[in-house]
Amino acid sequence: KQEVTQIPAALSVPEGENLVLNCSFTDSAIYNLQWFRQDPGKGLTSLLLIQSSQREQTSGRLNASLDKSSGRSTLYIAASQPGDSATYLCAVHSGTYKYIFGTGTRLKVLA
Amino acid sequence: EAGVAQSPRYKIIEKRQSVAFWCNPISGHATLYWYQQILGQGPKLLIQFQNNGVVDDSQLPKDRFSAERLKGVDSTLKIQPAKLEDSAVYLCASSLVGQPYGYTFGSGTRLTVV
Numbered sequence: 001k002q003e004v005t006q007i008p009a010a011l012s013v014p015e016g017e018n019l020v021l022n023c024s025f026t027d028s029a030i031y032n033l034q035w036f037r038q039d040p041g042k043g044l045t046s047l048l049l050i051q052s053s054q055r056e057q058t059s060g061r062l063n064a065s066l067d068k069s070s071g072r073s074t075l076y077i078a079a080s081q082p083g084d085s086a087t088y089l090c091a092v093h094s095g096t097y098k099y100i101f102g103t104g105t106r107l108k109v110l111a
Numbered sequence: 112e113a114g115v116a117q118s119p120r121y122k123i124i125e126k127r128q129s130v131a132f133w134c135n136p137i138s139g140h141a142t143l144y145w146y147q148q149i150l151g152q153g154p155k156l157l158i159q160f161q162n163n164g165v166v167d168d169s170q171l172p173k174d175r176f177s178a179e180r181l182k183g184v185d186s187t188l189k190i191q192p193a194k195l196e197d198s199a200v201y202l203c204a205s206s207l208v209g210q211p212y213g214y215t216f217g218s219g220t221r222l223t224v225v
Binding site: 004041043044045099101 | 115144146154156202204216218
């Protein structure tokens with residue numbers, strides 16, 4: 001059974017810092033891994049999707065890496081801004097097109 | 112393109128009452144998902160439809176939860192009777208068949224059971 005864990009559960013940093021969010025999964029037989037952002041009271045917004053054959057994906061200040069063999073992914077946020085404050089969720093695509101989600105990391109970037 | 116529409120946005124009910132949520136997926140998306148997100152946890156899949164057939168409902172508490180997707184478009188999720196532990200955000204998502212790229216979520220319905 002696939003399980004997804006995210007650490008830390010919460011993170012508070014001053015504006016401008018580079019930061020890393022971690023995601024680990026127990027079953028390396030995945031199709032892809034996706035990082036989502038969730039703002040309070042809102043749905044989920046897709047940030048980056050990494051196919052199982054890829055090592056990383058980049059979008060603006062965001063970079064996500066995938067090490068399938070060790071069951072790990074990281075989301076790197078460069079030069080953090082207060083607008084980056086949200087909950088970040090990692091989800092693993094685990095057969096029949098469904099995603100298994102981690103519990104998320106609540107990020108607060110202080111101005 | 113219009114997103115995934117959900118209603119209502121918020122609902123407060125007493126335990127043992129019934130409640131229904133509605134979802135309208137993106138046009139042309141054959142696959143529809145209902146997720147339950149309890150405060151402080153990640154979303155958990157309740158049921159997955161492809162067109163109007165159920166693909167996966169292994170985590171749906173079938174003694175109280177039911178869902179349908181008539182004509183392969185809109186879907187409703189019902190809880191009857193509700194329990195306190197059903198308090199959560201219920202998220203609907205849709206995607207093209209076999210296309211995880213097109214996995215789009217709605218804004219969710221926040222249910223509070225008192």
